[in-house]
Amino acid sequence: MRRTIRAVAGMLALLASFTGLRAQTVRGVTDTEIVIGTYTDLSGVTVAWGVNNSNAIRMAFDEVNARGGIHGRRIRYIVEDNQYQVPRSIQASNKLINRDNVFLMIANGGTPMNNAVMPDQLAKNVPNMFPLTSARSMYWPYHRLKFGLASSYYDQMRAAVKLLVEQRGKKTLCAMYQDTDFGRDVMEGVRDQMKAMNVALAAETAHKPTDADFSAAVAKLRDAKCDVILLGTIVRDTNQIVAAVRKIGWDVPLMAQVAAYDSAVAEVPGGVTEGLECMTSVLFVGKDDPRPAVQAFQKGYREKYGRDPNFAAQIGYSAAQVLIEGLTKAGRNLSLDSFVAGMESIRDFNDIFGSPPMTYGPNVRQGSNQSYVAVVRAGKWQLSVEKPVGY
Known part of the structure; x- marks a missing residue:
């Protein structure tokens, strides 16, 4: 009897270790958090874009965390300064991928920077979501882990x-x-x-x-x-x-x-x-826009950062909302495959600013190609x- 109990206990322990090992294989994901990273310009020639864009993304993540996260997981958001330089971007990406173990990266700043970093990033199965550039290479040629936000x-x-x-x-x-x-x-x-x-x-x-x-x-x-x-x-x-x-x-x-x-x-x-x-690709809305959701965004941004949101901030907020939608649709059992499936299930997503509806699918990696x-x-x-x- 004792041998049987010990054998059952051993099997349960072994099963638990396998389950824990399986959970650990999803980089940047635990039972309580999702780690997301960005490299962008915080001190270089495009600082007004990088700072405001990443600020708005952080604001969106803070809002969803305050509501309990996504399926119980809070987002931990890490931003690195690339000074709008390729070498700094490579350095920042290496840190985010290899040290911080991010699940995905969002709004990485700059066309040449993304083009230089993406081969290694994608090889390590880290999705590149909605880069802060409208270059076509951000979604074309097709790669299952490259997603563009709107028109290029x-x-x-x-x-x-x-x-x-x-x-x-x-x-x-x-x-x-x-x-x-x-x-x-x-x-x-x-x-x-x-x-x-x-x-x-x-x-x-x-x-x-x-x-x-x-x-x-x-x-x-x-x-x-x-x-x-x-x-x-x-x-x-x-x-x-x-x-x-x-x-x-x-x-x-x-x-x-x-x-x-x-x-x-x-x-x-x-x-x-x-x-x-x-x-x-999207319209900039001013302080006099009467829509309640827009007013709430602008007020929240001013209170959090002490300045009015610019166009880059608006793009960042929209990008974060689309990402949150994809993560939500991925379900509680978050993995790379379930996340991709979640993104591919998004249809006619409307942001608060009146941008063209965004749709993704099995072979669609650009939300919209319409322009104002x-x-x-x-x-x-x-x-x-x-x-x-x-x-």
């Missing part, structure tokens, strides 16, 4: 070309873009849509991110008699190019993408950027086209 630079410029040619009758399209991974991604969308519509660029110029004098480039495009200029630019070079165009009295329309969709562009003194249009068209009016971004557009 590529999508935005394809939709812009289609809109300008088909609905506005533009015939002499030109482009100015950064000679970087970002700028080339923008131009890939321009070229692919032009090829699909049998249209050719009349002229184009490429510049370094540090260039400041655009007078010669603008003169070249004016000589080409462009009737619209597509911009693969961010904030500083957008403002400088628009100023150079207006300085010579040229009233040509200009169309940018979400990297230029910033208050610092709309609010240039003297109304320099008045009339500039921009394709954007915004225009600068009286120092603010306003809707230029009522509904989101695509191609």
Whole structure:
């Protein structure tokens, strides 16, 4: 009898050890927490994006933790500063993956940074969720652990070309873009849509991110008699190019993408950027937005961080909400496979800001490829086209 009891006890202990070992094989997940990481710019040239974006994500996680977590697990969120540099991103990623043992990473900052880190990250089965870049490589080519949030630079410029040619009758399209991974991604969308519509660029110029004098480039495009200029630019070079165009009295329309969709562009003194249009994956909502959920978000952000949320904060909050939805749908028995299945079951997710509905599936890793068209009016971004557009 004693032998039987001892044998049963031994079997139970062995079973418990196997169960514990099985639970431990899910990196970053215990019975009480989920570890999530981010590397982003907290002190470099894109600090306004990195800090506000990660702050809003932390706020969303704090809110869900205050409600008891996700299936009883609280989120532990770790953010590392990459200073918008590739070497720092690799260092930060190594820490998050190998020391902090994160389950997944969200909103990693920068196109070249993500491209450099992702091969090792994905090889270690760490999902890359909603990077803080609109580059197409964040979701394409397909990988089961790569998820993009909304329309990419590529999508935005394809939709812009289609809109300008088909609905506005533009015939002499030109482009100015950064000679970087970002700028080339923008131009890939321009070229692919032009090829699909049998249209050719009349002229184009490429510049370094540090260039400041655009007078010669603008003169070249004016000589080409462009009737619209597509911009693969961010904030500083957008403002400088628009100023150079207006300085010579040229009233040509200009169309940018979400990297230029910033208050610092709309609010240039003297109304320099008045009339500039921009394709954007989501709309920035101001302090006067009356929707209760938006008001609650803005109030909570101000109370927590002592400043108004910017566009990057809004994107971060939406990304966190989609992630929370995926984790919730994964169920209590959280694993890599159940998480992927949970994300793939999301249909027509609507954030609080009125972004295009986001849907994922077995072969769908981008929530939406629809884009809004915004225009600068009286120092603010306003809707230029009522509904989101695509191609």
